[in-house]
Amino acid sequence: MSAITATRLSKSFGTVPAVDDLSFTVEPGTVTAFLGPNGAGKTTTLRMLLGLVTPTSGAALIGGRPYRDLADPVCEVGAVLEAAAFHPGLTARTHLEILRTAAGLAADRVGHVLDQVDLTGAAGRRAGGFSLGMRQRLALATALLGDPAVLILDEPANGLDPAGAHWLRGFLRAYALQGRTVLVSTHVLTEIQQIADHVIIISEGRMVFTGPLASGSDLEELYLEATR
Numbered sequence: 001m002s003a004i005t006a007t008r009l010s011k012s013f014g015t016v017p018a019v020d021d022l023s024f025t026v027e028p029g030t031v032t033a034f035l036g037p038n039g040a041g042k043t044t045t046l047r048m049l050l051g052l053v054t055p056t057s058g059a060a061l062i063g064g065r066p067y068r069d070l071a072d073p074v075c076e077v078g079a080v081l082e083a084a085a086f087h088p089g090l091t092a093r094t095h096l097e098i099l100r101t102a103a104g105l106a107a108d109r110v111g112h113v114l115d116q117v118d119l120t121g122a123a124g125r126r127a128g129g130f131s132l133g134m135r136q137r138l139a140l141a142t143a144l145l146g147d148p149a150v151l152i153l154d155e156p157a158n159g160l161d162p163a164g165a166h167w168l169r170g171f172l173r174a175y176a177l178q179g180r181t182v183l184v185s186t187h188v189l190t191e192i193q194q195i196a197d198h199v200i201i202i203s204e205g206r207m208v209f210t211g212p213l214a215s216g217s218d219l220e221e222l223y224l225e226a227t228r
């Protein structure tokens with residue numbers, strides 16, 4: 001079964017058709033790049049997959065079910081959507097501890113995800129003093145708490161320094177190699193080209209390209225051609 005399925009998915013905000021009859025699948029064991037110009041409908045699509053926006057019509061499924069019907073959502077899908085807001089007075093570890101407790105996860109998960117995103121050294125610092133890149137790492141750590149099979153990330157490299165972006169690429173590649181599913185929305189084509197197996201490009205809410213990314217192919221050329 002596909003890890004993620006969108007079937008004839010549409011969403012209008014008033015008279016604005018943000019997503020228009022969009023169908024695609026995302027397979028386990030792949031990194032899929034979800035691309036499109038500003039306002040193409042990427043974030044709206046991701047929010048529908050995560051049950052945060054109700055589709056006007058069509059279906060958005062994770063593991064064959066709408067998000068609201070998942071038995072154990074924290075363990076099935078982790079997400080980073082835009083720059084997450086953290087309470088400035090709470091430490092990274094406290095943020096994660098609160099989420100871990102609410103989700104009923106094992107006590108060792110907090111230390112594990114802090115290690116995974118390389119934030120262990122800053123775990124006792126307040127999030128209010130974090131740089132953008134550190135906040136991105138903390139947001140990724142929250143997404144990883146349930147050790148989910150599916151990761152949905154909106155611009156995850158935003159604010160990461162070159163070493164951080166390099167680290168993130170390796171992390172996502174390894175995540176997919178474990179048979180898990182990674183769907184990443186980004187505008188940074190040179191970076192995603194290095195790790196994506198599959199590409200979905202939308203424009204004005206509609207699919208303009210979906211297919212595997214052959215090694216050696218030029219993603220920027222493909223993108224510019226598809227969105228012109």
Ligand SMILES: Nc1ncnc2c1ncn2[C@@H]1O[C@H](COP(=O)(O)OP(=O)(O)OP(=O)(O)O)[C@@H](O)[C@H]1O
Nearest residue numbers: 013016017018036037038039040041042043044045
């Ligand atoms: N809550 C909302 N109310 C009204 N219009 C919205 C809302 N959310 C999104 N839109 C509109 O839907 C369209 C798609 O927006 P969306 O944020 O999904 O695009 P995007 O592809 O993620 O863009 P970007 O690359 O700039 O982040 C835009 O025209 C946007 O103005």
